[in-house]
Amino acid sequence: MTCTDFLSQLTDYFDGQISPELLEEVRAHTATCPHCEVVLDTTSKTISVYRDNELYELSNEFRERLHTAIMTKCRPCK
Amino acid sequence: MPAIQSPGTEEIHPDVALVARAKEGDTAAFEQLVRQYERQIFRVAQHITQNREDAEDITQDAFLKAYEKLDQFQGNSKFSTWLVRIAVNESLMRLRKRKTSKTVSMDEDVQTEEGSIPRDFAEWRPNPEQNYGQAELADILRKTIQGLPPGFRTVFTLRDIENLSTEETAEALGLSVPAVKSRLLRARLQLRERLSRHFRQKKEGLPA
Ligand SMILES: [Zn+2]
Numbered sequence: 001m002t003c004t005d006f007l008s009q010l011t012d013y014f015d016g017q018i019s020p021e022l023l024e025e026v027r028a029h030t031a032t033c034p035h036c037e038v039v040l041d042t043t044s045k046t047i048s049v050y051r052d053n054e055l056y057e058l059s060n061e062f063r064e065r066l067h068t069a070i071m072t073k074c075r076p077c078k
Numbered sequence: 079m080p081a082i083q084s085p086g087t088e089e090i091h092p093d094v095a096l097v098a099r100a101k102e103g104d105t106a107a108f109e110q111l112v113r114q115y116e117r118q119i120f121r122v123a124q125h126i127t128q129n130r131e132d133a134e135d136i137t138q139d140a141f142l143k144a145y146e147k148l149d150q151f152q153g154n155s156k157f158s159t160w161l162v163r164i165a166v167n168e169s170l171m172r173l174r175k176r177k178t179s180k181t182v183s184m185d186e187d188v189q190t191e192e193g194s195i196p197r198d199f200a201e202w203r204p205n206p207e208q209n210y211g212q213a214e215l216a217d218i219l220r221k222t223i224q225g226l227p228p229g230f231r232t233v234f235t236l237r238d239i240e241n242l243s244t245e246e247t248a249e250a251l252g253l254s255v256p257a258v259k260s261r262l263l264r265a266r267l268q269l270r271e272r273l274s275r276h277f278r279q280k281k282e283g284l285p286a
Contacts, residue, residue, distance in 0.1 A: 007196075007267075011259045014266075015244060035199045039270070042202050045277070046270040047238050049207060055220050056124040058117050062134050069138055070112055074105050074145050 001029040006036045013040075014047065093157040101148050108148075112141050115158055118240055119165045125235040126169035127176075128224055136172060140165040155249055159242065163250040166232065173228060194264055198274040206277035222272045226265060233258055234265035 006029050012018040013026055030037040093114075099107035119140055124133035143164055144151075151160055207215055223231050236247040237258070248258045 007263070010266075011263045017244075035196070038199045038201055039196045039267075042274060042277075043266050043270045045202060045206070046266060046273055049215075049273070050219060050223070050234075050239050050269070051241070052207075053212075053216055053219055054121075055216055055223075056121050056130075056133070058120050058137075062120075062137075063116065066116060066134075066138050066141070067109065067112065070109060070141055070145070071105060073142055074108060 001025045003029075003033060003036055006030070006033070007039075010040070010043065014044070091156060094153065097148070097151065097153070097157050100145070108145055111157065115161055116141075118158070119161060122162055122165050122235055122240060123169045125223065125239070126166065126228060126232050127172050129176075132169075132172050132176075136165060136168045140168050143168070156246065159246045159250050162236065162240070162242070162246075163252075166236075166250055170228070170232075194267065196267055196271065198271050198278070200274060200278035202274065202277040203279050206273075218273070218276050222269060222276075225272060226268055230261055230265035230268065233261040234269065237262055238266070 006026060009018060009022055009026055013023070018026065026040075030040050093111065096107045096111050100111065116137060120133055120137045123136040123140070124130060127133055127136065140161065144161055147164075151157065203209060210218065223234070226234070232251065233247060233253075236242045236250055237244060242250065244255055244258055244262075247253075247262075248255045251258065253261075
């Protein structure tokens, strides 16, 4: 497996959609290629740091406004 | 994989009952759905438009539009995916309006090679998050994703932040699965490259 092949498998790797054979090859490649090992590790950290940190919160003021709008505008619809 | 699902083995999503009640005119049921998804819809709109006011307008419009079109929701997909699709369309429309000179579409910027080849191979500190306060870290993450082209940050938002499956992301964006995968790879690699500037291990001054 080359570094380019490795990159082309990265999405399936993270999505858990990689075949056992290719997974073996990815593991063998990262064991011998420090660059790709870092890419794998830091890409995985990139995904988890975004998943674990809520960046935008709804304000209570907007939430109230939203529910008022929904209840007034949706009620006469039916 | 078996092509036929035996009845009873597939769990019915709790939204199905709420949607059915809302279709009958039960606004409380619809409000329950709003409560469940308001944060997600707002986050998606905010990530795409990068503007709080726009995101609030879009959130409200998306739910009102969903209520109006409820009869068109067939239940082939999850209600949440259908809702996200409405919000994404509203968000992209809003972006287009703001940038009158330039069209904004999911196809934009896919031609660029930026980030498709990793260049930074520095290892990161073991727990980069712990080197920053919560507010500072959030600021870094927001600024970093802001710099991505809209098409890339939209795919990343749906797939990695909101945890939609690749298929659901494709459905919400009207893209093919391979198109989602290639954008996702680029988005993840570009973010990785940019975050590396903050999180990389410093070579000097580290205790052995
Ligand atoms: Zn390699």
